[in-house]
Amino acid sequence: MTVIAMGGGGFSMESTPWLDDLVLEEARRRNPRPRVAFLGTASGESENYLLRFYRAFGARAGSVQDISLFRRTGDLRSQILEQDVLYVGGGNTANMLAVWRLHGADAILAEAHARGVVLAGVSAGAMCWFEGGVTDSFGDLAVFEDGLGLLPGGLCPHYDEPGRRELFHAWAAKGPRTGHAADDGAALVFRPDAAPEAVATLPHAAAYRVTADASGTVTEERLPTRQLG
Secondary structure, three states: OOEEOOOOOOOOOOOOHHHHHHHHHHHHHOOOOOOEEEEEEHHHHOOOHHHHHHHHOOOOOOOEEEEEEEEEOOHHHHHHHHHOOOEEOOOHHHHHHHHHHHHHHHHHHHHHOOOOEEOOOOOOOOOOOOEEEEOOOOEEEEEEEOOOOOOOOOOEEOOOOOHHHHHHHHHHHHHOEEEEEEEEEEEEEEOOOOOEEEEEOOOOOOOEEEEEEEOOOEEEEEOOOEEOO
């Protein structure tokens, strides 16, 4: 039941393979030759994005495939549940979740999570597993409240981009709620019965825990970070 939430990084944003190596390392706990599938829904299944996925994982995984909801073929439930890793790309979070729900993929992904399939993703593919966060799905940055909720609280990717920190603090104070955030080049690894682990590929990238009390006072804690590579 591992979730790897990247604030920004991996094969679509970085020249180093370190975050993707981490994904495979987690998957090999359940299968030495992991089966990895990519969901590029958030980008409209961009062909360039799919190509970069195959280049990143094709020679290193037991099998690779992309799961399409725009050109759907075969049984979606079987395609998802037979994987060891489900890697979700970045793009428009709101559109992605709407398409997933239309096809019933949201319930199947929840089942995969319960079965121990590693869920990984960047940006939209990181925030979707949580209750909400901050998105630019609607043009300008906005608070988002309609995630899958497989993990409690919220997540803010690209936390070092202007405007995201302030909106995420507002999201936390509204509850009050607890959430996590990750800069570009940083990720959070959520494992069962363990505190989230922060990792980074860039020297100044970090991840954070953001909490708010009943009065709406927000506290931001920078988490100890393990440098990859």
